[in-house]
Amino acid sequence: MTLRTAAVIGAGLAGLACARTLADAGVAVSVFDKGRAAGGRLATRRVETEARLRLGFDHGAQYLTAKGAGFGAVLAAHAVPWPSVTDRAGAFVGSPGMSALPRALAAGLSLSPSRTVVAVDRVGEGWLVRHHEGDLVRGPAPAAPPDAAGPFDAVAIAVPHPQAMPLLPVALATRLAPVTVAPCWALLAAFAAPLAAPDTLRPEAGAIVWAARDSAKPGRTAEAECWVAHAGPGWTREHLERKPDEVAALLLASLASLAGGLPPVLHAAAHRWRYALVEVPLGEPCLVDTALRIGAAGDWCLGSRAEHAWDSGAALAEALLAP
Ligand SMILES: Cc1cc2nc3c(=O)[nH]c(=O)nc-3n(C[C@H](O)[C@H](O)[C@H](O)COP(=O)(O)OP(=O)(O)OC[C@H]3O[C@@H](n4cnc5c(N)ncnc54)[C@H](O)[C@@H]3O)c2cc1C
Incomplete structure (x- = not known):
């Protein structure tokens, strides 16, 4: 089935590489980040x-x-x-x-800032992304239920690995243990x-x-x-x-x-x-279930440098686009 829509969670370098690669292939991409702007650890x-x-x-x-x-x-x-x-x-x-670099890469993408994704749920053949306003890591827990976006054909989770774990299917999440x-x-x-x-x-x-x-x-x-x-x-x-x-x-x-x-x-x-x-990366470019069309990317896949994040995000997009 052709990939028409995708959600990318996290607008650091890995998420931006993934979103740009998907968008260049004609996929309608929605990006969510809990921060007020794109960039993650590329910050000013x-x-x-x-x-x-x-x-x-x-x-x-x-x-x-x-x-x-x-x-x-x-x-x-x-x-x-x-x-x-x-x-x-x-x-x-x-x-x-430094933040000028991710800002330039995010230009033209559909980015929802100040949105903490709290769950990614399978609905039929797609994925619903559940998110709250604000940065829930820093702010108080909300009383209201989360908003939902989607369903999307695919989901790319491009956040630090401890934050990816609760959003991933168990079979993928358990593979993060050595990182x-x-x-x-x-x-x-x-x-x-x-x-x-x-x-x-x-x-x-x-x-x-x-x-x-x-x-x-x-x-x-x-x-x-x-x-x-x-x-x-x-x-x-x-x-x-x-x-x-x-x-x-x-x-x-x-x-x-x-x-x-x-x-x-x-x-x-x-x-x-x-x-x-x-310190200890996964040792693979990304983590992905191509049948379910869900995966995770980040520097933690390959190493400690920003280039590792970029390469991982691009690899996840390619894996999701593969027929
Ligand atoms: C102090 C420090 C110094 C560094 N020095 C260098 C250096 O000199 N050279 C170098 O190459 N690299 C350096 N790095 C590493 C580099 O910054 C990272 O490798 C790279 O930025 C990681 O990108 P990423 O997209 O994988 O993750 P991140 O940049 O962490 O992006 C993840 C994004 O996900 C968002 N997010 C997390 N959870 C959620 C959620 N539940 N819902 C929505 N959004 C969420 C975050 O807000 C963040 O924007 C340094 C890092 C640090 C912290």
Whole structure:
């Protein structure tokens, strides 16, 4: 049976790759995401301080690289080189923020933002997608029953693997058991003067494993010196349930010791990525039941980089389109 309609749950890179591939093949695609915009972990946090300074931080993925032609074409079309990453060839970023890349990829797609999908139900030969308004992970549980969309001929679930499990048929969900993903605490900090440090740091010891002068990325318009620092998986796990303010203070102290002191702090916040970087991937491009026309994709299928998410989403679309 020809695939005419599909729902894609999740508008991170995997969901966008899947949705674009399906749409290019003539399928009517509806995309749902619990966030306010497309992007997932390709994110930019905009902040206005009390002193009305406008700041921006790429607090998720820092830079993007491509080994294959598919994601290489995406970067060539929608990203710009960032030469400050001196230890990796061909590093790219979205501009004026990382989130510009997923925004460009989502253009022209039918995207329902602020919609948390809570169930995917088989109805006849198709699938009903049940969703609530808002981000239910962050917001309160709703009293009303969920809305329903569909039925769709196919469903692609492109969310982190723990969030995919309850939406998938049991036979597919059980195959996710070996996958593991590390969390990451991120520091978002702005200063009144430049730090005495190069644009990127990759320390080998201590809490912080990566720090970057975000305001030096191409096209940034931040009105102060902005830095993002990422804690390593061990440190993050040890401090996972601490309050963000406490984590921000600890990571600021760590950054101070790396930079030999800090200028006056204008802004400091911490963001916890519960599912940040894949440690053990599934080892297959995607998970799919081609008879039922349901499947899952994400970086967790192939590895820890954004390109893995893109390749996985595209592979799921191809599997669903196969006759
Ligand atoms: C701190 C950090 C640093 C990183 N650094 C790099 C880097 O430098 N280079 C690199 O290549 N990669 C990096 N990565 C990894 C990269 O960001 C990811 O591999 C990639 O963005 C994953 O894309 P995805 O589509 O698989 O998942 P996500 O981006 O997580 O997208 C999943 C989407 O699903 C949505 N969602 C989840 N559950 C539901 C639901 N029930 N209903 C509706 N929507 C839902 C979410 O809102 C989200 O938008 C980093 C990641 C983090 C967190």
